[in-house]
Amino acid sequence: AAHPGLQIRASNILGLETEFLAVLHRRLRDALSKARVRELDALVLAAAGSSDAMANQAVGRLARVWGARHHLPVTAAFASAAPPATGEAVRAFRGEGRRHVAVASMFLAPGFLPDRAAELALEAGAVAVSEPLGAAPELARAILARYAVGAVELVPV
Numbered sequence: 223a224a225h226p227g228l229q230i231r232a233s234n235i236l237g238l239e240t241e242f243l244a245v246l247h248r249r250l251r252d253a254l255s256k257a258r259v260r261e262l263d264a265l266v267l268a269a270a271g272s273s274d275a276m277a278n279q280a281v282g283r284l285a286r287v288w289g290a291r292h293h294l295p296v297t298a299a300f301a302s303a304a305p306p307a308t309g310e311a312v313r314a315f316r317g318e319g320r321r322h323v324a325v326a327s328m329f330l331a332p333g334f335l336p337d338r339a340a341e342l343a344l345e346a347g348a349v350a351v352s353e354p355l356g357a358a359p360e361l362a363r364a365i366l367a368r369y370a371v372g373a374v375e376l377v378p379v
Contacts, residue, residue: 237375238280241360242328243288249352250326257350263320264295266311266338266348269328271300278304281328288326299325299343301335309342322349329354330361 246267254262267285272278282298289296299311306314308325317322325343329336332354340351355361 229376231375234246239360239364240284240287241364242355243284243291243316244313245355245358245360246288246326246328246352248349248358249259249326249355253350253352254324259322259324259349261322262294262324262331263322264297264315265289265292266308266315266323266325266343267298267328268308268325268336268343268351269298269300269304270335271304273303284328295320298316299339306341308348309346312343312346316347323347324349325351326351327354331356
C-alpha cells in the first residue's frame with residue numbers, strides 16, 4: 223500500500239535445469255572420491271518433492287536424462303510429500319542385487335531436507351551421498367537469467 227507502483231514477479235522454481243546436471247556430477251564425484259568408491263551399480267537422484275505430481279514427474283524425467291549420461295539405472299527419490307524416500311529407493315536397488323548405490327542431492331542449499339535425505343540413504347546402505355548443489359557458476363547464471371527476464375517484463379513499453 224505504501225508503494226502503489228511496485229510490481230513483483232516470481233519466476234518458476236529453480237532446480238530442474240539440465241545445466242545443473244554438470245554441478246550434480248561434480249558434487250557426486252567429490253562424494254565418491256571422499257568415500258573412496260570406484261564402482262557404481264545404480265544412482266538415486268534425491269530432490270525435495272512436491273504435492274504437485276507434475277513437478278515430481280519432472281524430477282523423474284531429469285533423473286532419466288542423468289542416468290542415460292552415466293549408463294546406469296537411476297530413480298528419483300524425494301525428501302518430502304512424495305514417495306519414494308531416498309532410503310526406500312536405495313533399498314529397492316539393493317533388493318535387486320545392486321550393492322554400490324550412490325545418491326546425488328538435487329537440492330540448492332544445505333538444510334533439513336537434504337540432511338534427512340542423506341541420513342535415510344546412508345542408513346539404507348548408500349555408498350555415498352553428494353552435497354547439495356550450492357554455489358556454482360551454472361546456478362549463478364540461471365539466477366541472473368531469471369532476474370534479467372523478470373526485470374525486462376517489468377519495464378513499461
